[in-house]
Amino acid sequence: MAADARAAADVWLRSFAAALPTVVRPRSDDEVRDYFESVVVPSRETWVAEAAGGGVVGVMVLHEQELSQLYLDPGWRGRGIGDRFVALAKERSAGGLALWTFQVNKPAHRFYERHGFTAVEFTDGSGNEEREPDVRYVWHPQD
Numbered sequence: 001m002a003a004d005a006r007a008a009a010d011v012w013l014r015s016f017a018a019a020l021p022t023v024v025r026p027r028s029d030d031e032v033r034d035y036f037e038s039v040v041v042p043s044r045e046t047w048v049a050e051a052a053g054g055g056v057v058g059v060m061v062l063h064e065q066e067l068s069q070l071y072l073d074p075g076w077r078g079r080g081i082g083d084r085f086v087a088l089a090k091e092r093s094a095g096g097l098a099l100w101t102f103q104v105n106k107p108a109h110r111f112y113e114r115h116g117f118t119a120v121e122f123t124d125g126s127g128n129e130e131r132e133p134d135v136r137y138v139w140h141p142q143d
Contacts, residue, residue, distance in 0.1 A: 004048050007056035009036035011048075015071035023102060026129040044068065047088065049081045060085040062092055067099040086115045096140045103133040112137050 009032050016025065027035065040046055040061055049058030049072075057076040061069035067089050072081055089097055101108040103122065113119075117137040125133040 004046075004056055005037040005041040006033055008041070008046065008048055008059040009033040011056055011059050011073050012036070012069065012071045014073055018074040019105060019107070020102060022104060023130050023132050040069070045092065047085065049076075049085070051076070057081065058085065060089065062089055065093045065095060065097055067093075067097050070099075082111060083115075086112075090139065090141070094141060096138065098136060098138045100128070100134050100136050102130070103135050109135070112139075115139070 013029055013032055016023075025032075043063075045062040047060045047062075048056045051057045057073040058081045059069060059071050060067070067086075070082060070085055070089075097117075099112065099117070101112065109119070117139045119135050120138050121136040123134050123136075125131045128134055
């Protein structure tokens with residue numbers, strides 16, 4: 001997976017730029033790539049989706065019961081990759097999941113709510129690097 005770290009970071013960069021154009025990133029592109037290579041891939045459960053031609057088109061990162069990253073290349077949205085990532089995350093964290101997303105990312109809200117996640121906390125953004133208001137979602141399996 002180390003070989004995919006840069007490709008995963010590049011998916012993250014393209015997706016973030018397309019989905020969150022008003023959110024100011026506190027890290028440069030190279031810092032994001034370094035973070036994926038030195039922190040995310042070595043210490044988190046990192047999954048990638050590859051196109052038939054072999055290029056990385058999606059990335060999902062799990063850490064304990066936290067879905068900490070789920071980003072798709074903009075040209076690959078709407079093809080079921082995100083749905084498959086969420087199904088996999090639920091399998092891997094059968095006791096439940098939590099995640100954060102920005103309040104301005106309404107498509108993400110609809111996506112996660114469609115998958116059974118519930119908004120449980122809204123913040124002013126003072127706790128994240130971007131200083132952007134965010135929302136915490138949780139999913140609990142049906143008993």
